[in-house]
Amino acid sequence: MNSNENKATLLLSDGTIFYGxxxxxxxxxxxxxxFNTGMTGYQEIFTDPSYYGQLxxxxxxxIGNYGTNELEIESNNAQINGLIxxxxxxxxxxYGDQNxxxxxxxxxxxxxxxxxxxTRELIRHIRENGAxxxxxxxxxxxxxxxxxxxxxxxxxxxxxxxxxxxTKSIYEVGTGDLKIALIDFGVKKNIIRxxxxxxxxxxxxxxxxxxxEISEYQPNGIMLSNGPGDPEPxxxxxxxxxxxxxxxxxxxxxxxxxxILALSQGLSTEKMYNGHRGINHPVKNLLTNKCEVTSQNHxxxxxxxxxxxxxxxxxxxVHLNDHTVAGISINGKKAFSVQYHPESSPGPNDxxxxxxxxxxxxxxxKLEIQKVL
Numbered sequence: 001m002n003s004n005e006n007k008a009t010l011l012l013s014d015g016t017i018f019y020g021x022x023x024x025x026x027x028x029x030x031x032x033x034x035f036n037t038g039m040t041g042y043q044e045i046f047t048d049p050s051y052y053g054q055l056x057x058x059x060x061x062x063i064g065n066y067g068t069n070e071l072e073i074e075s076n077n078a079q080i081n082g083l084i085x086x087x088x089x090x091x092x093x094x095y096g097d098q099n100x101x102x103x104x105x106x107x108x109x110x111x112x113x114x115x116x117x118x119t120r121e122l123i124r125h126i127r128e129n130g131a132x133x134x135x136x137x138x139x140x141x142x143x144x145x146x147x148x149x150x151x152x153x154x155x156x157x158x159x160x161x162x163x164x165x166x167t168k169s170i171y172e173v174g175t176g177d178l179k180i181a182l183i184d185f186g187v188k189k190n191i192i193r194x195x196x197x198x199x200x201x202x203x204x205x206x207x208x209x210x211x212x213e214i215s216e217y218q219p220n221g222i223m224l225s226n227g228p229g230d231p232e233p234x235x236x237x238x239x240x241x242x243x244x245x246x247x248x249x250x251x252x253x254x255x256x257x258x259x260i261l262a263l264s265q266g267l268s269t270e271k272m273y274n275g276h277r278g279i280n281h282p283v284k285n286l287l288t289n290k291c292e293v294t295s296q297n298h299x300x301x302x303x304x305x306x307x308x309x310x311x312x313x314x315x316x317x318v319h320l321n322d323h324t325v326a327g328i329s330i331n332g333k334k335a336f337s338v339q340y341h342p343e344s345s346p347g348p349n350d351x352x353x354x355x356x357x358x359x360x361x362x363x364x365x366k367l368e369i370q371k372v373l
Contacts, residue, residue: 041346
């Protein structure tokens with residue numbers, strides 16, 4: 001436990017102030033404030049690269065009560081800029097040599113946190129007033145000092161963050177029969193696991209990979225991963241995906257990858273008043289008329305009016321809470337995408353069929369090519 005148990009401060013851009021106590025690293029950090037409604041899976045959430053640059057509020061009142069371990073991670077370290085909780089556990093109830101306190105996990109990755117906050121009041125405020133920047137500080141700084149620091153924090157709109165979390169070098173996972181080129185905009189480990197489980201060799205490329213590099217690998221399919229930030233600044237990636245669609249590669253986009261696929265087809269995206277973050281979001285598959293409970297984490301969305309007026313695009317999935325675009329496919333091509341996370345981790349497995357759908361398209365395409373040869 002930190003010796004400095006005196007006071008920590010949370011200041012929002014609109015001037016709202018919350019006082020609590022420190023957890024994690026003693027320090028000061030800024031970012032866009034967001035909230036996640038999941039009851040479990042906090043370690044997977046904290047290590048999801050899509051959260052890079054955000055101060056994350058957990059709606060569940062108890063965080064840390066089952067500790068952390070090396071298995072429940074979605075990247076190599078915590079990705080959040082800061083943590084906001086109500087009750088922060090300094091003990092955990094799970095056996096095993098690999099388990100450790102959540103506080104130690106946060107300290108290892110230099111994550112500043114604040115606890116003993118009325119998160120119900122805070123989340124209600126965010127819902128009513130929209131996403132905004134905020135600052136957490138457990139240092140001896142005045143409110144005026146914090147306001148000056150917060151003023152210089154970048155806005156998420158227009159912010160390119162994929163380069164901060166993408167792999168710097170190409171690597172390969174698995175030894176399956178199907179070759180998948182995964183473009184890493186901030187990939188979660190479970191996306192790679194889901195492909196590996198389906199007889200794939202996954203070659204992971206940096207976000208700024210060229211069309212030439214992809215083509216030389218001769219993949220059977222393309223995976224566009226999740227990631228943080230605004231998709232619109234990723235001009236080169238959008239142009240690359242446009243080329244890949246024109247070449248009729250089988251393509252599956254998730255989260256940021258979904259948005260990039262949409263932008264490559266002339267659609268547009270917009271910043272949401274409040275993003276979708278949690279593990280119980282209802283989505284309807286318009287092709288099957290079935291509903292699924294999904295894991296979601298995004299603050300941008302593809303404009304629905306653009307989808308509906310584009311004859312080359314089919315709206316395949318909608319979010320049932322606010323009817324935003326949750327999935328699309330490109331007519332006459334082998335490309336489709338979803339805004340949510342079918343790999344879950346954490347969350348339900350209702351949407352894992354999308355990986356099977358992708359593999360079926362990839363396998364059929366590979367067979368067609370073999371017949372021609």
